[in-house]
Amino acid sequence: GEDVEQSLFLSVREGDSSVINCTYTDSSSTYLYWYKQEPGAGLQLLTYIFSNMDMKQDQRLTVLLNKKDKHLSLRIADTQTGDSAIYFCAEGSSSGSARQLTFGSGTQLTVLP
Amino acid sequence: EPEVTQTPSHQVTQMGQEVILRCVPISNHLYFYWYRQILGQKVEFLVSFYNNEISEKSEIFDDQFSVERPDGSNFTLKIRSTKLEDSAMYFCASKANGGSYEQYFGPGTRLTVT
Numbered sequence: 001g002e003d004v005e006q007s008l009f010l011s012v013r014e015g016d017s018s019v020i021n022c023t024y025t026d027s028s029s030t031y032l033y034w035y036k037q038e039p040g041a042g043l044q045l046l047t048y049i050f051s052n053m054d055m056k057q058d059q060r061l062t063v064l065l066n067k068k069d070k071h072l073s074l075r076i077a078d079t080q081t082g083d084s085a086i087y088f089c090a091e092g093s094s095s096g097s098a099r100q101l102t103f104g105s106g107t108q109l110t111v112l113p
Numbered sequence: 114e115p116e117v118t119q120t121p122s123h124q125v126t127q128m129g130q131e132v133i134l135r136c137v138p139i140s141n142h143l144y145f146y147w148y149r150q151i152l153g154q155k156v157e158f159l160v161s162f163y164n165n166e167i168s169e170k171s172e173i174f175d176d177q178f179s180v181e182r183p184d185g186s187n188f189t190l191k192i193r194s195t196k197l198e199d200s201a202m203y204f205c206a207s208k209a210n211g212g213s214y215e216q217y218f219g220p221g222t223r224l225t226v227t
Binding site: 004030031035040041042043044045048088090092099100101102103104105106 | 117119146148154155156157158161169171204206208214215216217218219220221
């Protein structure tokens with residue numbers, strides 16, 4: 001079945017760039033997603049990328065997709081303390097219109113002052 | 114901005130009891146989902162619901178679980194006889210239509226089974 005893997009922890013200094021990495025196994029994935037979870041809150045959709053794209057930029061967020069290596073990354077420019085959260089990578093099943101999501105275990109991003 | 118809401122935020126129940134977790138999806142959304150996250154584990158898909166019926170379900174979603182859309186706004190998850198291993202955060206999500214790829218999640222209900 002599908003599997004999505006992420007490293008568990010990342011620490012960066014405020015103002016630096018953060019890069020969170022993810023690998024997935026399902027070559028038929030249509031869309032790949034990044035969600036953010038702050039303490040006590042739900043999963044906030046940050047951005048997503050279609051599998052025929054290499055890159056998507058949205059303000060401070062840049063998503064890079066290497067479909068050959070099944071590698072997805074999220075770069076956060078000028079990381080702020082408010083960016084401290086758990087970031088989940090997810091891939092969307094291409095079968096059916098419901099398109100359930102398969103999540104990674106999440107990367108805890110800590111932004112140090 | 115429209116959002117998915119869930120109640121209660123935290124539910125404590127005794128093993129063997131029935132619980133109903135409630136969700137109000139975003140208005141006009143047509144697809145509804147339940148996911149769960151056991152502490153320290155990945156968020157896992159449970160079930161998707163469209164046009165008043167289950168469209169997909171995972172192997173976790175056994176006969177102990179059921180979903181319902183009792184009216185035009187609520188979407189519920191019922192666990193008939195809770196087990197200790199049902200303790201988890203349960204997330205509801207909704208999606209606008211079949212052509213949409215954006216699933217929006219609620220804040221979750223933390224279920225604790227004692």
